[in-house]
Amino acid sequence: AQRVTQPEKLLSVFKGAPVELKCNYSYSGSPELFWYVQYSRQRLQLLLRHISRESIKGFTADLNKGETSFHLKKPFAQEEDSAMYYCALNTNAGKSTFGDGTTLTVKP
Amino acid sequence: GAGVSQSPSNKVTEKGKDVELRCDPISGHTALYWYRQSLGQGLEFLIYFQGNSAPDKSGLPSDRFSAERTGGSVSTLTIQRTQQEDSAVYLCASTPTGAANYGYTFGSGTRLTVV
Numbered sequence: 001a002q003r004v005t006q007p008e009k010l011l012s013v014f015k016g017a018p019v020e021l022k023c024n025y026s027y028s029g030s031p032e033l034f035w036y037v038q039y040s041r042q043r044l045q046l047l048l049r050h051i052s053r054e055s056i057k058g059f060t061a062d063l064n065k066g067e068t069s070f071h072l073k074k075p076f077a078q079e080e081d082s083a084m085y086y087c088a089l090n091t092n093a094g095k096s097t098f099g100d101g102t103t104l105t106v107k108p
Numbered sequence: 109g110a111g112v113s114q115s116p117s118n119k120v121t122e123k124g125k126d127v128e129l130r131c132d133p134i135s136g137h138t139a140l141y142w143y144r145q146s147l148g149q150g151l152e153f154l155i156y157f158q159g160n161s162a163p164d165k166s167g168l169p170s171d172r173f174s175a176e177r178t179g180g181s182v183s184t185l186t187i188q189r190t191q192q193e194d195s196a197v198y199l200c201a202s203t204p205t206g207a208a209n210y211g212y213t214f215g216s217g218t219r220l221t222v223v
Contacts, residue, residue, distance in 0.1 A: 032208045044199065046211035086150065094158060094206040095141060100150040
């Protein structure tokens with residue numbers, strides 16, 4: 001069975017500092033991994049997919065199959081990055097398994 | 109439509125009553141998903157529809173929960189005899205197909221409160 005673990009419920013950094021939101025997964029097959037973000041009073045939205053290898057809003061995430069991780073990183077956090085972040089794993093079964101989420105607060 | 113639409117946005121109901129939650133996915137999206145988001149917890153999978161295939165109901169927590177999707181478009185999630193533990197935000201999402209590499213487009217959710 002697949003599982004996604006986000007070890008930090010809360011993460012607080014100062015503006016301009018680097019930030020890393022951790023995500024570890026458990027799945028024996030070839031995973032598709034995603035990060036979603038939910039800003040205050042907005043709907044949950046897709047931030048990035050590992051398959052597209054893109055950088056969105058300065059965030060990147062690298063799939064490390066050896067460590068079964070998909071950590072989300074940004075070199076210089078901004079106050080507008082404050083939000084809830086969810087890591088998700090999708091398999092050929094179609095549905096996604098989500099982590100419990102990390103609330104990021106970027107302090108001025 | 110332009111996005112995934114859910115109604116109502118808020119629903120307060122008395123314990124024991126039935127409720128219906130509606131989801132209108134993006135036009136042309138064949139895959140539709142229902143999740144439940146409880147305070148301080150992640151998203152819990154409920155049910156998944158893909159085209160004309162039989163739905164994956166493996167996440168429904170009890171037989172009080174059911175869902176249907178008519179004409180491959182609009183879906184209704186029904187909770188019978190609601191209990192206080194059913195209080196949560198119910199999210200609907202859709203994707204163009206059921207392929208694993210598509211990310212979800214979510215609706216804004218229905219906040220259900222059972223009193």
